[in-house]
Amino acid sequence: MRADRPYDLVLFGATGFTGGLTAEYLARHAPDRLRWALAGRNPDKLAAVRERLAAIDPALADLPLLTADVTDTASLRAVAESARVVATTVGPYVHHGEPLVAACAAAGTDYLDITGEPEFVDRMYVRHHAEAVRTGARLVHACGFDSIPHDLGVWYTVRQLPADGPIAVDGYVRAGGRFSAGTYHSALTAFSRTGEMSRAARARRAMEPGPDGRRVRALPGKVGRVREFGQWAVPLPTIDPQVVRRSAAARPEYGPDFRYRHFAAMKRLPTVLVAGVGLAGVVGLVKVAPTRRWLLGRLASGQGPTAAQRAKSWFQVRFVGTGGGWRVVTEVAGGDPGYDETAKMLAESALCLAFDDLPETAGQVTPVAAMGDALLDRLVRAGITFRTLSA
Secondary structure, three states: OOOOOOEEEEEEOOOOHHHHHHHHHHHHHOOOOOOEEEEEOOHHHHHHHHHHHHHHOHHHHHOOEEEOOOOOHHHHHHHHHHEEEEEEOOOOHHHHOHHHHHHHHHHOOEEEEOOOOHHHHHHHHHHHHHHHHHHOOEEEOOOEOOEHHHHHHHHHHHOOOOOOOOEEEEEEEEEEOOOOHHHHHHHHHHHOOHHHHHHHHHHHHHHOOOOOOOEEEEEOOOOEEEOOOOEEEEEOOOOHHHHHHHHHHHOHHHOOEEEEEEEEEEOOHHHHHHHHHHHHHHHHHHOOHHHHHHHHOOOOOOOOOOHHHHHOOEEEEEEEEEEOOEEEEEEEEEOOOOOHHHHHHHHHHHHHHHHOOOOOOOEEOOHHHHOHHHHHHHHHHOOOEEEEEEO
């Protein structure tokens, strides 16, 4: 576990809004034995974050600060070689993420991020998975609201179904609150790069082996009424189904034939129609450079809602799983998805990689494949709800 390195964990991007919340969570909840540091490109801003942390825990007044920039490969190499785990909140990842992934893969350092960008994840697999396998690094993307509740929620669901036959799971997402500036910028970037995203997916498919003797699928689904929940289900084109599918490919508990569908759940049909028209309009606008720049400028990185505003936010994901004649309905729920809970998920994932007894994995792996029940238990202790509604 490279215990000779000076840090168990380095948090990169701690001067950003979500990075700062992650640092504050660690200040309140990390074990005393954690050896950690903050990293970023601006020493003065890093020092200001450290002052906030020292107000939470005076012992952090001397927390190490590491100056590093995504444009300076030597600084990133130094960060990666100093740590057992590096967690980063610096996005959009398709623009800023690869140098740190490369440094961690080369150094054999575990890497975590909160990306929801399929193009980035696919390109990192093609370019750095093999090197990470060679060095033993675990590259774990999507460790925030994308895609921890969905990946761990499906895992929690399938564990309640027999694994000797086909399993099908549908996920229905509801949330209230503001999404983060990072998520906003990442989403607009993805909408503007549909061609690049398709090419990255094809390149990955050409080199990624499938599960041996098993079938796993993530299907889009159709708009329809879910009478059981009294809501409309709309296919949700996020990275989450891809993450779930890759977890299913990695773990036999998902059965010999696994299928997942992913939906947004909405109460009223007019809301569905307005959302569809709005999304189509945004996708068209971001493909034009001037309007894309204007849209990106509406919400600047580093901005976020107040603590009082975040306290009113929430998320709920319900899963309906069937298999072997059994049917189970489960739920994952928590508070503010875009900021507080994402910071919690990233921090607990980092602590899980640093300290918990985990399956032997390497290369680009999903949260479930890398951490499974250990992370689920951590999230429950941290206040995120996993429960079975009916079985």
